[in-house]
Amino acid sequence: MSTPAVSARRREEIIAALRRGTVPSHGLDQLAVGLERFQGALGEDLDRVAQGGFAVKAVRGEYGSGKTFFTRHLAEQALQRGFAAAEVQISESETPLHRLETIYRRITESLRTASTQSSAFRSVLDSWLFALEDDALLGDPGLESDAARLSESVGVLLNERLAAVTATTPAFAQALRGYHAGTTAGDAALADGLAAWLAGQPHVAAAAKRAAGIKGDLDHFGAMSFLQGLLAVLRDAGHPGLVVVLDEVETLQRMRSDVRDKALNALRQLMDEIDAGRYPGLYLVLTGTPAFFDGPSGVQRLPPLAQRLATDFTTDARFDNPRAVQIRLTGFDRSSLVQVGQRVRDLYALGRDTEPRIRSRADDEYLVDLAGAVTGGLGDRVGIAPRLFLKKLIGDVLDRIDLFDDFDPRRDYRLTVTAAERTEAGGARSAAGSGAGSGEAGGGTATQRAAADANDVDLDV
Template identity: 40%
Template sequence: MSMSDDRGRSESINIINALRRGTVPASGLSRLAVGIEVEEGVISRQLGYVADGGGDLKFIKGDYGAGKTFLLARAIELAQQEGFATAHVVVSSETPFSRLRSVYQRICANLKTRDEEAAFKPVIDSFLYAIEERVLEIRGNEISDDELREETVRSIERSLAELAEGSSAFAAAVRAYYEANADEDYALAQAALGWLAGEPNVGRPFRAKAGVRGTIDETVALAFLADLVAVIRGAGYVGLVIALDEAETTQALTKASREKAYNNLRQLIDLLDRGELAHCYLLFTGTPSLFEGAKGIRSVPPLADRIGTVGDDGFRNPLQPQLALARFDAQKLEQVALRVMDIYAEAHGEVDRERVSHRFIRAQIRQLTGRFGGRVDVIPRLFLREFVDVLDKAALYPEYDPWTAYRFDPKETDMPLTDEEEAVMVVEW
């Protein structure tokens, strides 16, 4: 078996393992994607524009079960394949958009690349290594360690100032991190990383040593985001993609916090439009209420004007700021199930397609949707977990007959139901 075959089988195993757990796989999403070719094309074109120096955003709009989180994960996968660093942030009461410092902190904590799951430190290190390499290329290998250090420190500040009109505090903290590592003061280096990542409890000794005050707050969070993008670019990546999931939770904030969150969003859009956040792509997901509800975006007319849709003549325009997703239907779920069978076959051996037939798949979908008010759109997660269980049992037991053995009973599953799944479940007395 070749290395590419090994990688393909490993990816297939990872996909099946994720489906068993009821989660979105970390990779290989193109193998499960059905009916989102247009959406993928739009996002891919935007990624190309951002890679060339633009800044852009997209709001993915859809009901629960429309596949927003899947499309978001697929967009992240596409971005990493194109050389972007990415960060997936769930907007919540702990990380509301009214507190930009918290959002910035989660971006840093969740920063990933194609090769690194926790990428914040590796990105900073790669940025500094690239600067050292440029200094050595210019000055030659005869340069002393002290000269290399001094020239690298000067280059850090020049690079940030040139790339992002950078804040002096960010550059000072990066410089302090570099010098602490050079001095083998790893506690100070860790404090510098924590401060750069927005951690609130970094000690006074670091701040005194670096010459910075306090912590990253609301007034500088967006400036620091631009600096972070500059560092990511300097580390060899084409830009940063930020996925902000479940933005509809903003509606649950107090009126003052909601207004602040929406004003922050408007400010972010204006930065993109003015070209002040180049090489950055923002993806938001939200239910229709975020865009249409009384506590949603339309409550702030200047923001609604920026991201509202034009007309509704029955022809969907995915190029507008809002990309509306249709609900998942039975036909799409059948296609996904057939793809899962192929993935399962690569992971664990050929599937008995006489026992687990296309006709059985349709019957299984009908059985599950019957327990959820006929709503196909709320069951994909549950269905795929149940379907993989059927495939497992068919592989393990030659006598297993899914037609007679399979029965969906939510009381017998230990996987918690989401609020949406519980809301439409049909209770049997």
């Protein structure tokens, strides 16, 4: 199987993440299996958003079905098109959904672009202000020798570009003007303070806010206007859109009923405003389990929200509409698990001196055996397997073949799934008992005695 071109450094980053049992933050095109049916519709969404439209997509799947992988793969595709992306993990204590000011802050904290893989908010602000300066100089080249007039001209352009935001939240433009003044004057304390305030951070120094003529901290209503401002800044800085992933929204089901209702109403409000066209360039993606979308403790508690997300899943999954507002992931079967194992094996082996040995001893037949041992007696129901399978494949098999000349996994390796691994990532659906289980992947057969003990491990790749 051929592996798409990728640098050695990127290959090692991908392999290192999988060795830890986590989803890589990039390079997911190297691993994507079974997502082809969604690509056309997602591409249409991104095209529409890039042209000033908007999109909302709910991703539905059980634990282990691949929701995290799917959304990060979508974000990576968006980055390749020049978008920015942000991922927000919903939780009752850290990021409650009904506190939209917290959601906005998490967006700015996790903001990334193709050129800045983390903490991109400040660089986006700087890029935007540089673009305004270029536009001002294009209109009047003489401004280059007059810093005061250039700053004034940038302020005029700033007001024009943010007119829609300024009408409801003038403080956003005021803070940006103050930030520009601070960076121009070399006042790091002022610039840092106002950048933090624009990012929704609390406890910004009063001196910085006073210098910009602003007061207080960001609240629920201001956050939505700030999101509108962020989209405008991104667009003028050369990023046609923003993908925002609200991950693990199903955690709402475990919250107190009053908090849950507030969160669901906030989500409905946000979707209403998106549909009204208030956020051009926004692609909102939310993930959840079927119980969240269909059960009494989730979306169904708020009929208007349930109606917005309603999608018919009574037909064969092969005929699901990828353009629908809600799509479902059916997870891996044994065949797709082997396919992703082949991709990882090829990615691992590429460019190594030990490549022939790796390909020979971890051949396709062995990958079939290992997949069978990990999944146990589940047949084609592979709800547990992808992350655990890849972690075992790399750490227990491929690394050893690479390091030890005489290591043969068929002879020298016996698969073991520990109790800790069964509950890794908090995904175990039910108690599977205590103690370690083991299965063998060797000699062309896979005894599945203990792999069956891992049946209830949910690893959300």
